[in-house]
Amino acid sequence: MARGLFAVSSASFVVAVALVACSSKDYDTAGNGVNDVVAACRIGVPWVRTRDECSACIAAAPAARCDCPEFKAYSAACEEQAAARRNEPSCTYEIETCALGCGTDCDCVDRCYANAPGCRRAASARDGCVAEVCDKYCKP
Numbered sequence: 391m392a393r394g395l396f397a398v399s400s401a402s403f404v405v406a407v408a409l410v411a412c413s414s415k416d417y418d419t420a421g422n423g424v425n426d427v428v429a430a431c432r433i434g435v436p437w438v439r440t441r442d443e444c445s446a447c448i449a450a451a452p453a454a455r456c457d458c459p460e461f462k463a464y465s466a467a468c469e470e471q472a473a474a475r476r477n478e479p480s481c482t483y484e485i486e487t488c489a490l491g492c493g494t495d496c497d498c499v500d501r502c503y504a505n506a507p508g509c510r511r512a513a514s515a516r517d518g519c520v521a522e523v524c525d526k527y528c529k530p
Contacts, residue, residue: 420451420467422515423522427489427503430517431496437528444528451523452516464527468519475516481509489513 424430439445450461452472458465475481485502492498503510 419470420519420523422471423518423520425514425518427510427514427517428496428500430514430521431492431494431499433521433525434528435494435496436530437524438530439528441528444524447524447527448520451520464523467523468516471512471516471519475509475512478509478512480506481512482506485509485513 455466488502
């Protein structure tokens with residue numbers, strides 16, 4: 391009986407390891423970084439956004455997974471945070487347009503989210519994640 395239990399436990403362990411190793415999410419995801427829209431903005435102020443790898447990271451990190459080898463290091467790293475931001479009802483087109491229009495004016499970004507705390511939370515996670523993931527590709 392004990393030997394049979396050991397065999398079942400060993401088999402269960404092997405299956406669990408295989409499931410983890412072969413999961414469909416076999417790419418790195420990132421946390422929320424600084425988790426604040428203003429702090430994330432400030433991290434991005436000195437970035438060289440015209441650098442190919444920087445602009446690619448900014449676009450690919452919050453987007454759906456792409457198996458393109460050139461995006462492997464950051465593709466979909468912030469997809470979950472970006473999806474949460476898209477699904478947050480208080481995140482309107484106007485708020486997103488406002489924040490994008492601010493460029494590197496972080497006080498402006500702060501004002502865009504001032505009256506939308508739910509959206510600010512969701513955008514803070516997304517923007518903090520992108521700042522964390524892309525900083526090394528975008529620094530001058």
